[in-house]
Amino acid sequence: MRWDAVRPRLRRSTGGRPAGRSLTGWRGAAQLRSAPGGDASLQFSAVTTKKRAVLAFSGGLDSSAILTWMVREQGWEVVTFTANVGQRASDSLDAAAKKSRELGAITHESVDLRRELIDEFFVPAMQMHAKLEGRYLLGTSLARYPTARAAMRVARKHRATVLSHGATGKGNDQVRFETTWLVLNADPAERIDGLEIFAPWKEKIFLDRFGNGGRVVMRQYLQSMGIPIASGGNEGEDPYSQDENMLHISSEGVALERPEESHIGKIVYTKLTDPAMAPDRAEYARVFFERGRPVKIQIEDENGVVTARPIEGDSVAILKAANEVAGRHGVGILDMVETRYVGIKSRGVYEAPGHTLLLEAHQDLEGVVHDGPVIDEKLSQAPLLARLIYNGGWWSQQMRKALAGLQEEQRHVNGWSLVRLYRGSATPVARWSPNSLYDPQLSSFESMTGTALDPEKARGFIDVQALHLWAAERARHQARTPVARG
Structure with a gap:
């Protein structure tokens, strides 16, 4: 098969506009069509006429300005959609719907999308122990995949061929949205014939209007049209912006752009209690797992008395309960500077109480059911998979391979872990599994005979495992001896 038969064929179309003023340039669309030999050829084309678009819409400043500009100034037909991924305010969904029509x-x-987010994306990422740069739990990244996929469903329902988003050209979300759309359009079940992508923040016509000033200019633009928008800061500038779902809430923006300054006092925690103000009495969460999936959470006091009705079976309810109990104790705060996919450093403050609790419990339980090599392999793979998720690679072959491997790896992750919650900390203190590899007799220093391990055989084991070290040390010293010249 020839490469030029399947590579993207790039072309520009200005649709009657001056050159360089097309709405999307060559990045506008991805359309699959037959190529010689039956291969699929990915055809990129420009949005040359005003078409029906689906726009991810939250009702916030950015999406409100983009929608207004697309409809009132550019003449688009726009279908908006809001993803319910577990935002706090239940009325925000109704408010977004009302505002978009206005x-x-x-x-x-x-x-x-709450169940999709948890069952298809959160649980596998937790099982992988995925943390970006060893710290960030990827709450925003994971939520973008079901959201982007849902946009395609909405587009098919309303016969729209253009998908649009409000992500900037500096961030990671542009990659997650557009990669999802381009990749899933190769799936006959997800395909949108003639799919095109319109990303305003990468278009000159939009940047000329809003690029110099960003959110401040957007606020002024909406105000000039008599459109109300919630104010979050001084002189029309929000001190920080937030993105929330069931997994976490993230805070970024002007108030946090000096990483040498503490975030304390600059943002208000919304998903958890300030650890300094948390109760001065520990609670315990006993988390039950079946095949690596959390299936029950039970809250206990220091004496082991169950203090609330256990939540079991429903994954949405379990994560909600985990968020509530861990958040009550100030668990899951992270302030870090991370590396975006495009290479830019970015500071964020994250609150992920439930995710932190469930991950601690899961990782603790794996300690008794997996042997050392499996645990070491997970530790080496976790940062690679975390970066893949962060960079928009959920639909990659590498991720599919990892997901398939989890089916076998998690088969024996059954049992429970007991986690102590106290003023910002989540500490596993006990665990049990029917598949445990822990043998008290083998492990005990009090019983030296009558077990499968004969202490006398330890001599030979030590001699053999030390042989290569001995040989290397001898060679190192021999190398210092001058070579005799004949």
């Missing part, structure tokens, strides 16, 4: 959307869809 701003000119032809219709609005609210899609409940």
